[in-house]
Amino acid sequence: MNKKLLIPIIVVIVAVAGFAGYSFAMPKSKAPKVKVNGTIYILPKQFTLNLKSGQYATLTVALLLPPTQSLGVTSATNPPPTGFGSLTEEAVIRAIITNDVTDQPTSALITQPGRKVLEAKILSDIKSQTDTKVSAVYFTDIAVQ
Numbered sequence: 114m115n116k117k118l119l120i121p122i123i124v125v126i127v128a129v130a131g132f133a134g135y136s137f138a139m140p141k142s143k144a145p146k147v148k149v150n151g152t153i154y155i156l157p158k159q160f161t162l163n164l165k166s167g168q169y170a171t172l173t174v175a176l177l178l179p180p181t182q183s184l185g186v187t188s189a190t191n192p193p194p195t196g197f198g199s200l201t202e203e204a205v206i207r208a209i210i211t212n213d214v215t216d217q218p219t220s221a222l223i224t225q226p227g228r229k230v231l232e233a234k235i236l237s238d239i240k241s242q243t244d245t246k247v248s249a250v251y252f253t254d255i256a257v258q
Contacts, residue, residue: 149177150179150180150248151177151178151179151180151248152177152178152179152180153175153176153177153178153251154175154176154177154178154200155173155174155175155253156173156174156175156176156200156203156206156207156210158207159171159172159173159254160172160173160174160207160210160211160214162211162214162215163215163216164215164216164217164218164219164221164222164257165216165217165218165219166218166219168219168257168258169257169258170214170222170255170256170257170258171254171255171256171258172214172222172252172253172254172255172256173252173253173254173255174210174235174250174251174252174253175250175251175253176200176206176239176245176247176249176250176251177247177248177249177250177251178245178246178247178248179246179248181246200245201245202243202244202245205242205243206239206243206245206247209235209238209239209242209243210235212238213231213234213235213238214231214235217231219257222252222255222257223255223257228252228255231252232249232250232251232252233250235250236249236250
């Protein structure tokens with residue numbers, strides 16, 4: 114066999130073996146884990162509610178909806194009332210939030226543990242009183258005065 118032909122063949126074999134070894138030795142990259150699995154729906158109108166101490170709270174609430182949850186249909190000829198979004202049972206959800214937050218002690222909103230308990234209560238009430246599939250409730254903005 115010719116030496117000029119033998120050297121390129123050896124180089125090709127070493128390159129292929131090196132690439133194969135590198136491909137099998139490298140760990141496969143995993144798909145990134147989804148951190149928010151669903152759609153965040155922010156209720157368009159803020160809440161202003163009375164608290165137990167005579168103070169009041171202004172808050173904005175967001176809901177985590179599954180990707181399959183319908184937000185309803187809005188059209189230019191039949192828009193939702195002012196301050197309401199396109200979520201089908203939004204009026205009922207707003208009533209639940211109003212009832213659950215009204216007359217709470219101030220600590221329920223100004224401490225993290227208090228907010229978590231209140232968010233869990235609202236979530237439980239939404240699940241038991243509506244057909245809307247909500248995974249989580251978030252207070253996105255809060256002011257207590």
